[in-house]
Amino acid sequence: MLGADSTSTYGVAGDRHYYNHAQKIFEVGEDASLGIVTWGLGGLSVGSYRMLIARFADRLKPGISVEDAAKQWASDFWNAYTASDIWPLAIECQRLAKMGPYVVGANPPAPNSRDKGEEERFEAYRLGLVAGFCIGGYMMPDRVPSAFVIIADPLGGSSPVPSPITQGWSFWGAPNLIQRLIFGCDDSLKASILSSGKWNGTNDDLNTLVADHQLAHPLVPMREAIDFVHSCIFSTIKAMKFSSLPQICGGPIEIAAITVDRKFRWVRHKPWDTAINEGGLA
Template sequence: MLPLSNRWWPMTIVVTVKINDGIVLAADSATSFFRDDGNVLKIYNNANKTFNLVKGLSIGALTFGSGGIGSSSISTLTKDLRRRLSGEDPAHLDWKLDPNNYTLESVASRVREFFFEDKFLSAYGDNPPDDFMMGYKLCGYSSGAEQPELWDVPITAEGLVPKIIRDTSSCGANWDGEYEAMDRLFFGLGSNFRLALLNRGLPADQVNEIYLGLASELSAPLIIPAMPIQDAIELARFMVETTIRYVRFNLRSETVGGPIEIAAITKHEGFKWVQRKLFYQSDLNPPAG
């Protein structure tokens, strides 16, 4: 059998649509395993990338990039983190969130501490893989907040700190993983536009100026902050479906695909699944009474 890389990389699409009434999370389910030469060995279409980070609280998460740390999947690790934040891990009772007194910023710090300091450094020590990149999007409401937030918690060898992508006053769509289809749709320019200009001899500062100017003129206004949450859900679904089909008909491996999972987080309803896959039949696995 050809050598298999010890890391798996979901070439994925994860989407958020933030409006006044809440924030929508959506993702595909593809996960790709690569040979050491960089070629795709196998693609599975049942990876979990969308999570309710703390059940009962208005906090969700999306993951992209590396699908695991060491031998543990991000899905399993996220559930371990959920136990800590829910106060169910006896060794980390101080991690339990107070439903009436927490901020998304403090949760983002805990996410980084868990994945980078506890898991990444433990798995790789002083010799981390230079190309490791795991993206983690934290979405939802701080306790008592009127509007949601979107935080980026990158896990890399550099130990980057969390940063806010959309604060309570900012609305719009964000996407990560596979950029090309959405870059063209929203900005009117593909992700290789800058490279094409650089290859024609234009200086980097001029290339960036041209890109930003054209993107501003060509951008498609698809979001109104006051749009209903159902329309935000449909837009998020459209963005994921479009990316899946773009990759499918492109001359490349279908590294985006599988079932689409969607969740919405609103102030009064909290985290609600809109579309979800399960590996078990719910009628055969009733909840414990």
């Protein structure tokens, strides 16, 4: 099951623009049993994700595993990433990462530390240049479903290694709101508690305490899983809308399903005129 909103962010901190009808879920080829969902960096100057994934699909050899396909996509994307016009920014991010952090009020500043402008650029590049992908489905003839996460990180410095996903669900892009809803605590809040000086336990102690209160649920049938994915994305969109946070999540919700007896199928898919009809006007 792959689900995503449709908001894509262009530009960096201080110069961001949001488009609400972008494509984040892609079928890998036609009549395919693989799909890709993406988050983070919205595209590359050397080619859109649509084009890069189409070329990737053209080169896929029959009979390979999902893991092999994930490795090929990781390599293909990294080659495009390093050939694009953002690669110099990634190199600059790597240079800034080797320096010490900017400390407000430090006089004199620590040797080889970032100044205020460098700190702002580092944070913008460190977060804004990350591209994430999840590729999942099955390959014939075994029909065994699997999925892998691929994170292209400017600080990684080399082609990303796909990580397998175990049974369950995962959220990327803007996961903090669902983490708060399901676990009652997101990673940022946990980090603040641990660094507050008022928590006497360990990191594992806090994780155990939070886990005891999560809204856990058993495995569910396919249609309930679709409802769960849609509900989580919808909740995130609404929480973003009624917050002071950047509106990085919004637009139509898209969901695709790949089952072991069928290939890639759209559950919800926006039409090509969705931006024209925004607001419900025909």
